[in-house]
Amino acid sequence: MMHAVEVKRRLGEEDIAEIAALLSAVEAADHHAALGEHQWLDLVHGGRTGSAGFVARRGGDRRLLGYAQLSRGQGNWQVEVAVHPAHRDQGLGIELLRAALAEVKLHGGGHVHFWVAQAGEADDAIAAELGLNRGRELYQMRRLLPLESGLDARADVLTLRAFRVGEDEKAWLALNNRAFAHHPEQGAWDAHTMAAREDQAWFDPAGLLLAEHDGRLIGSCWTKVDTPEDRGLGEIYVLAVDPELAGEGLGAALLAAGCRHLAGVGCDGVMLYVDASNEAALHLYKSFGFAVDHHDRAYVTDVTPLGT
Ligand SMILES: CC(C)(COP(=O)(O)OP(=O)(O)OC[C@H]1O[C@@H](n2cnc3c(N)ncnc32)[C@H](O)[C@@H]1OP(=O)(O)O)[C@@H](O)C(=O)NCCC(=O)NCCS
Known part of the structure; x- marks a missing residue:
């Protein structure tokens, strides 16, 4: 059965509300976020060049049945797809x-990642x-949470301070982009990417912890708690250490501090996302009992560009 799939290079208020309702239905059925939050925020806030949304509709009322999101990272593309639970297998x-x-083909082609949460046979x-x-x-x-006292104590080697909106953005972005220089999505953030996060209801500068040395930012642990009602599971959102200081215990201290902060605001669990090939981070998280x-x-x- 064919459906009408329409590309949206910009999303209007109505589109966003309609897509958000679809995503809620998908989340309720699948018990996980329908789309990566970074990509969704980027698109809602205008997106990087080449980002686009795709809406699939059917019937006289043109009901939204599915949505795909394309976003451009560093030298590659990402696609995510969400189909309404009542309209799968069609x-x-x-x-x-x-x-x-x-759309990738139209915009110069390139390497594409199609991300699927809890992938199964249908996705294969x-x-x-x-x-x-x-x-x-x-x-x-x-x-x-909380951490056992031995792990918790690893935070004590650092004096941290909270992020200051309007002052720390530039230094934080420089640190993030250096730490994630080779990461396809987390690297190459700009003022726009940062501002989109600061605009979110969950954003709390007190949960974005900064480590400095001689007035220079050397590491950061950004924690996130989704909503006051959902205090149970906090998140280590972005953990970054200046690459020149890697391997000196800073990552462990920041992680301990982030967990301590989350426990302090009432979380009884913590989660994070990590690339399976990120050995340093995996080692660190496992050693902390994750x-x-x-x-x-x-x-x-790999999509070849149009005309080749
Ligand atoms: C991951 C990261 C935060 C670790 O910080 P760090 O200060 O280098 O780590 P630490 O010195 O505190 O080391 C913590 C543990 O990881 C181990 N580790 C550090 N680098 C490692 C590496 N390259 N390979 C394997 N293990 C490593 C250490 O041996 C240590 O283990 P131990 O306590 O059992 O001795 C840091 O490398 C970083 O910022 N990386 C880029 C950004 C990133 O990937 N963030 C995490 C995304 S989820």
């Missing part, structure tokens, strides 16, 4: 993905149909 996922790949089939192969894996890791809760998978392909 080819919508494939149509949306195909439309996104066509969709990817295979469009010639994508299995690529990166992302773990969501969790542990209970265990893999589930993993997300990226399927990859």
Whole structure:
């Protein structure tokens, strides 16, 4: 069955409300976020060049049945797809993905990651149909809070301060972009990317912890608590250490401080996302008792530009 898939290079208020309702239905059915938050925020706030949303509709009332989101990272593209739980197995996922790949082709082609949360056989089939192969894996890791006293004490080697809105953005972005220089999504943040996070209801400067040495920012642990009602599971949102100081215990101290902060605001658990190939971070998190809760998978392909 064919559906009408329309590309949206900018999202209006109405689009956002409609897509948000679809995403809530997907989340309620699947028990995980339908889209990566970074990508969704970027698109809602105007997005990086080449970012786009795709809406699939059907019927006289043109009801929204599925949504795909394409975002441009550093030298690559990311696609995510969400199909309404009542309209699965009807080819919508494939149509949306195909439309996104066509858009990549139109905008110069390149390496594409198609991210799927808790990927299963249906996702393998969709990817295979469009010639994508299995690529990166992302773990969501969790542990209970508070930390045991030995781990908690690792925070004591640092004096941290909270982020100051309007003052610390530039230094924080420089640190983040150096620490994540080789990371496809987390690197290359700019003032716009930062401002979009600061605008969020969950943003709390008190939870963005900074470590300085001689007035220079050397590391940071950004914690996140979604909503006051959802205090249970806090998140280590971004953990970054100046690459010149890696391996000196700073990451462990910042992680301990982030966990201490989350426990202090009432969280009884903490989770984080980490690339399965990030050995340094995985080692650190395992040594802190984090265990893999589930993993997300990226399927990859290289799209040739139009006209080649
Ligand atoms: C991951 C990161 C925060 C670790 O910070 P760090 O200050 O280098 O780590 P520490 O010195 O505190 O080391 C913590 C543990 O990890 C281990 N570790 C550090 N670098 C490692 C590496 N390259 N490979 C394997 N283990 C490593 C240390 O041996 C230590 O383990 P131990 O306590 O058992 O001795 C830091 O490398 C970083 O900012 N990386 C880039 C950004 C990033 O990937 N953030 C995490 C994203 S989820």
